[in-house]
Amino acid sequence: MTSPLDRLFLLQEVxxxxxxxxxxxxxxxxxxxxxxxAYHDARRLRDAAGAVLSQAEERKxxxxxxxxxxxxxxxxxxxxxxxxKTSREYSALLNEIDGIKREVRTxxxxxxxxxxxxxxxxTELDRRDEAFPAEEAGYEEQMKEWRAEQTAxxxxxxxxxxxxxxxxxxxEPRLLxxxxxxxxxxxxxxxxxxxxxxxxxAACSACHVRLRPQLLxxxxxxxxxxxxxxxxxxxxxxx
Ligand SMILES: [Zn+2]
Numbered sequence: 001m002t003s004p005l006d007r008l009f010l011l012q013e014v015x016x017x018x019x020x021x022x023x024x025x026x027x028x029x030x031x032x033x034x035x036x037x038a039y040h041d042a043r044r045l046r047d048a049a050g051a052v053l054s055q056a057e058e059r060k061x062x063x064x065x066x067x068x069x070x071x072x073x074x075x076x077x078x079x080x081x082x083x084x085k086t087s088r089e090y091s092a093l094l095n096e097i098d099g100i101k102r103e104v105r106t107x108x109x110x111x112x113x114x115x116x117x118x119x120x121x122x123t124e125l126d127r128r129d130e131a132f133p134a135e136e137a138g139y140e141e142q143m144k145e146w147r148a149e150q151t152a153x154x155x156x157x158x159x160x161x162x163x164x165x166x167x168x169x170x171x172e173p174r175l176l177x178x179x180x181x182x183x184x185x186x187x188x189x190x191x192x193x194x195x196x197x198x199x200x201x202a203a204c205s206a207c208h209v210r211l212r213p214q215l216l217x218x219x220x221x222x223x224x225x226x227x228x229x230x231x232x233x234x235x236x237x238x239x
Contacts, residue, residue: 004171005225005236008179009191011167016188018160025153032146039139046128053121056114063107063114070104175225182233192228194219194237207231 002010028036077097084090140147168176182190192206194216202211202219209230211219219226219237226235 004175005191005234007167007170008175008234009193009236011164011171011179012183012189012191014160014164014167015183018157018164019188021153021157021160025150025157029146032143035139035142039135042128042132042135046125046132049121049125049128053118053125056118056121060111060114060118063111067104067107070100070107074100074104178225179234186231186233190234191236192231192233194235202237204228204231204233204235206233211235 074097077093077100081090081093081097084093171179179190186206189206192204194202194211195205197203197210200213202216203209204211207228207230209228212229215226215229215235216237218224219235220239227233228235
């Protein structure tokens, strides 16, 4: 027959197992860290080349549109030139036209620079696109064992969680709540075994503080939950 405290202690073991395995699953093994970093670098550089390219294409579209607008304005002004009456109007209009031509020229210069950037980026992107599948395959190959280990850990974690669920369902909600509260404050350890450190002396195995004789006798006789007076964990005494 297992007591509620036996079950609670077991639940704690199972939950600690889940924590340890979840942590192991999330941490790439040391010998694979540089391989993973190199792969992520390759991916990042490939994405960056693609991003530069699409930004340049976007900017080119905007500039083309603006140049088109200026060209239309230019046409309008040139038509107006035919019908101006005074030389003052005429030179004002010429000024406008010069201004617009300058605007167009600046944009054409930027377009030229962009064309060069685009050419460079697409060469870069082609090179990276070409190299990437092999890099990715090599990476996956080296990660294969670790991926298998992760899958196995996933299964073990799922099993342990199921076990925890069933243990929880057998426990009294009030005790369970106390357990969870202490567990969160005490790095996953809410239940501490009582260890005998002398013929009549016992201590909390978590904080190693000795128990008053009265507390030890409470533990032996009472059915109430007894807490360590020092670390406030639930004390678990196996007769
Ligand atoms: Zn303690």
